[in-house]
């Protein structure tokens with residue numbers, strides 16, 4: 001049994017037995033972790049946190065080898081995103097990202113970059129009014145950091161470089177990327193994509209979060225991003241994210 005100390009985001013929590021709660025955390029050191037907080041409902045002051053959804057906490061827990069549920073001995077709230085309260089679109093956008101992480105992340109498989117991304121995204125949601133852009137930024141960076149990156153810098157079939165402005169490439173959901181003109185053949189499954197959309201996607205993928213916050217995205221590119229990203233996520237993760245439909 002190891003004692004683990006780590007920052008952790010509350011994805012959700014639920015009552016457990018008479019006086020306890022189960023918390024589903026996304027931790028920086030261990031990825032997705034389920035913990036039990038014994039007695040928290042009987043004596044709420046025992047812990048320095050009420051397990052508010054999306055809040056960032058410093059937790060200490062005993063990691064059991066033979067169980068998926070670990071015993072949390074300390075949980076102190078470090079940051080809570082109170083600006084979400086009473087703001088439905090912020091909550092839905094936060095819910096969407098939390099659900100995506102919860103569905104895709106494998107239990108106890110650390111991905112600190114995704115953890116940092118989620119915290120940055122929640123912070124930005126508190127102050128930035130352009131929620132659609134933040135959602136696309138999150139989707140693009142999350143895909144890249146969790147190994148589901150769409151292949152858009154060259155042809156996914158032959159590897160040939162595709163010069164966006166001069167060549168009409170198509171996007172194949174099935175193959176997970178761009179297909180050059182020569183490889184298109186009789187593939188009727190291709191989506192037309194604009195050079196502007198591809199450039200925006202690549203920029204967001206490569207640029208730091210703070211730099212992306214300054215990016216202005218024209219409405220026509222936003223529409224395209226929404227269409228391609230949502231379909232790509234559903235196709236490749238083979239899961240419909242419930243909160244996604246409220247965002248469109």
Ligand SMILES: [Zn+2]
Pocket residue numbers: 155156157158159160179180181182183
């Ligand atoms: Zn090709």
